[in-house]
Amino acid sequence: MLKLTDVTVRFGAFQALNNINIEVEEGELVVLLGANGAGKSTIFNAISGLSKPTVGDIRFLGESVKGNSPDRMVKVGVVQCPEGKKLFPDMTVQQNLMMGGFVHRGKKTQLKNSLEEVYELFGILRDKKDDSAGSLSGGQQQMLAIGRALMSKPKLIMLDEPSIGLAPLIVEQMFSIIQKINQSGTTVLLAEQNANAALKIADRGYVIENGAVVLKGSSAELFNNDAIRKAYIGA
Ligand code: ADP
Ligand code: MG
Numbered sequence: 357m358l359k360l361t362d363v364t365v366r367f368g369a370f371q372a373l374n375n376i377n378i379e380v381e382e383g384e385l386v387v388l389l390g391a392n393g394a395g396k397s398t399i400f401n402a403i404s405g406l407s408k409p410t411v412g413d414i415r416f417l418g419e420s421v422k423g424n425s426p427d428r429m430v431k432v433g434v435v436q437c438p439e440g441k442k443l444f445p446d447m448t449v450q451q452n453l454m455m456g457g458f459v460h461r462g463k464k465t466q467l468k469n470s471l472e473e474v475y476e477l478f479g480i481l482r483d484k485k486d487d488s489a490g491s492l493s494g495g496q497q498q499m500l501a502i503g504r505a506l507m508s509k510p511k512l513i514m515l516d517e518p519s520i521g522l523a524p525l526i527v528e529q530m531f532s533i534i535q536k537i538n539q540s541g542t543t544v545l546l547a548e549q550n551a552n553a554a555l556k557i558a559d560r561g562y563v564i565e566n567g568a569v570v571l572k573g574s575s576a577e578l579f580n581n582d583a584i585r586k587a588y589i590g591a
Contacts, residue, residue, distance in 0.1 A: 357382040357384075357511070357512065357543055358379065358380040358414075358416050358543075359380075359413075359415045359416075360376050360377060360412065361377060361412055361413045361415075362376070362377060362411060362413070363376040363378075363411070363414060364376070364410050365401075365407055365409050365410065366410050371567060372395055373398050373409070373567045373568075374566075374567045374568045375411075375412070376395075376399060376402075376567075377569060378562055378569065381543075382543055383541070384538075384544075384559045384560065385546065385559050386546070386559060386561065387548055387555065387558040387560075388548070388561070388564055389549070389551050389554065389555075389564065390564035390565060391565070394567070395564050395566070395567040397438075397547065399564070400516055400545075402414065403421075403434060405428065406436075408422075416432060416433075416434060416512070421434075430508050430510070431459055433512060434510060434511070434512045434514070435456075435505045435506075435508050435512070435514070436505070436513075436516065437501050437504075437505040437513065437515045438501075438516055443489040443497055443501060443504075446490060449485045449500055450471070450485040452489045453504050454467070454471075454507070455504060456504035456505060456507030456508055457507035457508060458508070459508045460507075470508070477533065477537070478499045481496070481499060481503055484496065494521055495529070498518055502533070502534075502537075506537070511542070512543045513542055513543070514545045515534065515546045517548060517549065518530055519553060520549070527553060528553070531554070531557050532557075534557060551578075551579075551584065551588035551589050555575040555578055555579045559574070560573065571583075
């Protein structure tokens, strides 16, 4: 479904990504593991069109999408739920969701269907639909950010560190929701530092260090890898 070939991204003289090769099959849940500054968000930004690779190619459903604008990427079915949520805090929950549904412009029924699906998945967002986004708890804001991304009915959703800053109980809830999104047919690419929780729900993973893939494998392989256990699982 998605294939990155030798993707390289530079910021001035700094090479943030160095020949990244990543593949995601339709229906999979794939995790990118890596510490702060490893390059996970830069990979997402390259896919979603927010940053331009200097070298390499990105293909989605058999077509090159390198250099596409972010809104073009949403139209072809790729949406990013950014790190730090980037909500509109003074707008209501429902207004934030509507922003994510911009691809349905002029198609009222589709917009309503999307909204209904998001409310089915996140009942709390329906209960709080008229509250300002800024008044929600951290976990609820993350749910809103994911819900907003789902409004465009993506084929592939990229979730950038959805568990960051959340209480352990909420983290567990968040990962089970992500699994549910995947099981309902949406392909998921997840960036996480919480290797333990992420590998429980992922099919496969890549380990990113200093802008390069240093290891890849099934979740079981990564979970049982000694270096991974030391660096990310603490066991
Ligand atoms: P991660 O998401 O894994 O924490 P990032 O992709 O955000 O890592 O960052 C990878 C590296 O690229 C870091 O060293 C970061 O400082 C650098 N970087 C990210 N975005 C920019 C930018 N816009 N300009 C310059 N350097 C950047
Ligand atoms: Mg990041």
